[in-house]
Amino acid sequence: MNFEFFFNNLPGLTLSGLAFGAIYALIALGYTMVYGVLQLINFAHSEVFMYGTFAMLWTVMALGGADANGVELIAILLASLLAAMAMSAVIALVLERVAYRPLIKRNAPRLIALISAIGASFVLAELMGLRDRVAGWVGLDDDLSDYVGKARINNSIAGVVDAPRWEVAGIIVSSIDLLVIFSAVAMMVVVDQFVRRSKLGKGIRATAQDPETASMMGVNPTRTIQMTFLIGGLMAGVAAFLYMLKIETTKFDVGFLLGVKAFTAAVLGGIGNLRGALLGGLVLGVAEIWGSALLGTEWRHVVAFVLLVVILLFRPTGLLGESLGKARA
Amino acid sequence: MIRSSKSWQAVAVAAVAGLVLTACGTTEDGGDEGGSGGGGGEAACDLKLAFFGPETGPAAGLGKPIIQGAELAVSQYNEDADCEVELVNYDSQGSPDEAPALATEIAGDESIIGVVGPAFSGESAAAGPIFAEAGVPTVSPSATNPALSENGWDTFHRALGNDATQGPAAAAYIKDTLQAKSTYVIDDASEYGAGLAGIVEEDLGADAVAGSDTIQVGDTDFAATVSKVVDSEADAVFFGGYYAEATILIGQLRQGGFEGTFVVADGVKDPAYLDAGDAAEGTIITCPCIPDTDPAVADFASAYEEEFGEAPGTYAAEAYDAATIFLDGIGDGIGDREAMLEHVNGYDEAGITKQLSFDETGEPADVKVYAYKVEGGEIVSEGEIG
C-alpha cells in the first residue's frame, strides 16, 4: 500500500473520483427512477447512455467541431449536448414502448422483464457495433463512412476540446472535471425538485408508492412510466455528453461496464432514491480511485464491489434508504 | 422413434453393402464460407486454409485486420492459381471456450491443411493440443505468450516474436536511446500486455523503474494511474497493451501533465492509435515488423488499402505472412497435412514482416525489432533496435 503517494495526492485523486462518480450518478438516476416506479432493473439503460455518446460524437463531427474555436465551438458543444439528450431520450422511450410496455400490460413476472431488458441491451449494442453493415443494407455505407466506419473499435473526438487546466496548490485541476461535477449536481437538484414539486413528479412518486391507488387518483400510469424513462434518458444524455468531454472516446460496448457501475451506485445510495443515486455515484467514484491509488488500479472494480457488499451488510437498503419505492411490508 | 428405426435400417443396408463403407471420408462440407475472398474454387482441388480467431464478439476489432491480411494473401494467390484455395473462418470470438469444438472440427476436415491462428494465446492454449494430435500445422499471427512454444506441440508456429524477444528490445531502447532515468510501467492485465510489461520491467531493473500499475482492458478512466505516473516524475512510460486503451491513456496522461516519452509495443501499431491526435505525437512504438520503406511492405500496404479501404491494422501483415507460408506450400503441390508441416518447419523466405523461418519450437528464428515514432500524425520508422 502506497500511503505516501495517497496522502500527497489526496485532493487531486478525490477530485478525479468525484468527476467520474458524477457520471455514474447521472446514469444511476435512470436506473433508480425506473426501479422506483416499476421495480425493474432496466438493464438496457447502459445502451441509452451509449447512444448518447455517439450522438454527441456525430454532432461534433458533422458540425466540424475539430476546426472550430471559441464561441463557435461552444455552440457546437451545446448542439451536441442537445443531440445526446435527444438521442438518449428517444432510445429510452423506444425501450419502454417495445421491450417493457407489452410486459407491464400483461403483468408478466419481473424476472422475464429483466430478460427482455437484457435482450434489448444486446440488440441495441450490436446494432451500434454493426452499424457499418446496417448502413450497407441501405447503400449508405460509403456516404456515411466517417460515421459508421470503425464500428467495432474506438471512436474519438480527441483534440476537439482543449479545455483549460489550472495548477492550484500543486494539483492540476481540469475545468472539465469541475464542469462534470457541477453539472451532475445541478441536474440532480433539478430532477429532485421536479419530482418533488411538479404535478408529473408527484404522479411518479405516487405511482412508485402504490400504482393502483395512484391510478385511481387519476394518475395515468402509462404516461408516468414514460415520463420516468424520459427523465432517465435525458439524464443519461447529459452523462453521455459529459463523459465524451472527459474521456473523448466511445465504442459500441462502452455502456456495459459503466452500466454495471452505475447500477451499483444506485443500489449503494438506496435504489429508488434520487439523492441516493448522487451520493452513491460520488462515493463509488471516490472509492474506486482511492482504492486504485492504495492497492493498484487492477483492484479498482474489486474495491467497488466489495464496498457495495460491505455497505449492504450494514445498511441493507443502501446509504440513504429507499424513498421512491415501497416501504417494507 | 421413426428416426431410430431408420437408422437400424441403415445399419442393415450398410452391413450388406460392406465394402462401400471405405468411401466415406468426412461428413462435413467445411462450415460457413463467411467473408472468404476465395470462394468458388474449382472442383478438382478443394484444399482449404482455416482462420482461427475472433470474427465476432468483444475482440472482433482486433480480429478484423488479421482476417483481412490472410484474405488478401489468399485472394492474391488465387488470382493466378490453377487451383483455388479457400480460406474458411472459424470464429472463436476470441474466447477459449469456443476453441476445443472448433479445433476438433478443423481436425476432422482433412481438406484443411493449415491454420492461420489461433489469434490469441488463450485460445491457442485450449486448441493447441488438438491441433498437435491431429497434425494440423498452425501459424499464429498474433499470439505472443512465450509459454505456448514450450508445450512440445510440433504443429505450433508463430509469425511474430513473443513477449520475450520484444520486451528486452523495448527496454534497451528506453535505456539506451531515450536515456530515460526512470520509467513507469503500465499494463492492461491482458496476457500480451502483462507479459510484455513484466519483461520490460525486469530488463530495466529496479533502479530504473519508477513504479508500475495495471489497468483493465475496457477501462476508460485512468485518473489514478495518471496521478501515479505524474507523482513518480518518471521521464518515460512503457505501456503493455493494445491500441484501444493506449489511445485513451496517452490523452489522459498528457492532460494530467505527463511530459515524458510514451513507449508502447506492436499491439498499439494501428492506425486507430492516431485518433489520440496531438497527444500521440512522439510516441515510440516497438514492433518486430519490417517498416514499409521496404518495397514489399509498401506493396502490401497499398494492396491492402485498395482491397479493404483502410490502412493495415495491427497484425494484418503477420497474418498475410502466415497465410503466405501455407500458400507457398500449396503452390508447390503439397496436398496433405504431413507434407505441409514439413514445409512449414523448413520454410525460410523473406516475408513482409521479417525473414520467415522457425526454430524447432515454432518460434520465428530471426526476429528483428524496429522502433517507430508517431510524427506529424503518422507512424514513421526509426530503424532497427535489436
Next chain:
Amino acid sequence: MSKLKLSLSKLPKPVKIAMWVLLAILAYALPLLEPPFITTPGVDFGGVLFVVTMYMLVALGLNIVVGYAGLLDLGYVGFYAVGAYTAAILTSFHANWPLLFALPIAVLASTISGVLLGAPTLRVRGDYLAIVTLGFGEIIRLVAVNTEWLGERKGISNVARPPSVGGTEGLFEIPHLYWGDGTVLIDTQDTTKFLVFGVLDQIPYYWLGLTVVIIMLFADYLIKNSRVGRAWEATREDEDAAELMGVPTFRFKLLAFATGAFIGGLAGALYASRQNFINPDSFLLLFSILFLAAVVVGGQGNRWGVLVGATLVAYLPQRFREFDDFRVLVFGLALVALAILRPEGLFPPRRTVRAKQLEQELEELEVGTDGEEKAHA
C-alpha cells in the same frame, strides 16, 4: 400438447420406463448418429453437445436458486469459476492430483464459497441480492485476472482429463453414421473409442456430461419432491408466511444457494477438465447472464423447461454460425420476442396435468363413482 402429455402419463409403468430408456439411448447416441440438420456445421458436434450438457447442468443448479428458491443470482459464473479453478490448481498448476480426487475438492470449494457468500448476503432483499451476486462473480474473475497464484490472464494449462477406461484404445470402437445423398451408411473410418477421454474426440466428454446431467435430474426430482423442495417454494412465494409456518427460511435459502453452488462448481470442474485449459475469459459476467437466460427462457422452476432453455442458449448460436456477425443481435431479438410472447417461459411449471389426474383418482376414491370422465381431461 397437454393432451398428449396426459395420455402419455397414463401408459403403464413398464412402457413409460421403456420410453425413458429409449430416450436416454437416443440422447447418448446423438453425436454418433450425426443426424443432418441437427448436426452443427462448421464446429464439432460432439464438442457442442458437451457444452450443451454443461449449460444443462448449470441451468439445473441455477434453477434451484432462481426457480425454486426465488433468489435472483446474477453472479452464478463465480461458482462455476471456483470449481474450474480448484480443479485446475489441484490437477495441474500447484499439484498433480488425478481428476477424480480433485473433483470432490472442487465441488466442496464452490459449495463453501456459496455458503460464505450466502450467509451474509441472503438477508438482503431480492434485487439487492442480484447486484451483490453480480459483484461476487466479477470479484472472482478479477481476482483470478490479477493473482499470479491463479495464473493471471495467462490461465492454467494441462488440466487433467478424466481417466480413460481401457487404455488409449478403449474397450471397443463405435462407428458413426454417415448421411450421404439419400443414403445412410456406417462410417468405419470415423469411430469413437469407448471410453477414451482423448484430445480429438469430444464425444466421451459429452457422454460424461450427459450422465452427470441425468444423475442431477434424478437428484433434483428427489429433492424437489420433499420437505426441502416445498420449503423452497413456500419461501419463494411468501417468505414471511413460510417463516410463520415453521420454515427456517434463511436456512433453506442458504441451502438452495449452497446446492446451486455445488452443481455450478461441478460443472466448472468438468468443464475445465474437457477444456484442458482455463483462463479468466471463460468466466465473464456475460456467462452469468446467459445462464440466467437459459433458466428463464425455458421456464424457471420447471426442470425440463430449463433443460430446453439451456439447450437453446448453448446450441442455437453454434448451429446458426452462418448468422456470423449477427448472432448476438439475433440472440438479443429472440430474448425480447420470447419475453413478450411467452412471458412465463417456454415451459412454465404447471402441475395442472398431474393435478387433474389426481383429482379424478380422488373422486373415484371418495365418491366411489367409476371415472368415466377420464377422457375429458
Next chain:
Amino acid sequence: MPDTPILEVDQLTLRFGGLTALDNVSFDIKEGEILGLIGPNGAGKTTCFNAITGVYKPTSGTIRFNGESLAGKKRFEITQAGIARTFQNIRLFPTMTALENVLVGADAQHTTGMFSALFRLPKHRREEAAGHDRAMELLRFMGLAKQADELAANLSYGDQRRLEIARAMATQPKLICLDEPAAGFNPQEKRILMDLIRKVRDRGFTVLLIEHDMRLVMGVTDRIVVLEFGKKIAEGAPAEIRDNPAVIAAYLGVEEEDAS
C-alpha cells in the same frame, strides 16, 4: 379442562416510533379454551398477534408459552414450539397445491433434510408418509379433500380461508391463532365456521380468535379480551362483556366502519 395457562401475556408494550400500539397488555389463555380478542379497528389486535408469533419484538413485557419465555425466539422456532396462525389477508402459497400448502405446515415438525431426501432414507420416508397422511386427514376435516391437488390460487375464497386453518393445524400446534377467519363470509358460512372452530378446539387445540363479528365471537368463545387503543379495557365471559359499559362505549359508533 385443567386451568393451566398455556400462553401468558404479561405487561406487553409495543411502540413504533412515537406510536404506542400496545400499552401494558396482560392476559392468559388457558389450555383448551377459545379466547376471543376483540376491539375496534386499530385497537392493536393484529399487532398483539404479531408480537405473540414473533413478527414484532416487544418493547417491554414478556410472552410466555408453556411457561417458557418467547423472547429472542425466531418466528419459525415459535411455530415449531407450538403456536400457529392464519392471516387476516390470506397468505397461502399460491403456486402450490392445497395439499402442498398443508404439507409445508406439517413439515414444521419434521427434521429430515436434503441428505435423507436425496437417498430417501427410511426416516425421510416415514416423515413424508406421516406428513402426507396428516395433511390429507386435515383436508378431509376441512372438507377440502377434493381440492387437494388444486393450486391454492385457484381455490374459492372460503376454501382458501379453510385451507389456511388446515395449514396452521398441520404444524401440530398447541395454540392456534385465527386472525379474522370469518372476514368476507356470509351468515351461512359464518355458522359453519363457528362449528368448525368448536371442532378444532374439540380436537385438543387451544384457540385464540380475532374477530369483528360480535355474534360469532359471543357464540363460540369461552372468554373474551377487549382492546381499545392498545389497552385492555375488559376481560371476561361473553355474557359479562356484552353488558360491560366500557365495551359498549368503545363499540358505539364504530361498528359500521368495522364491517369493512
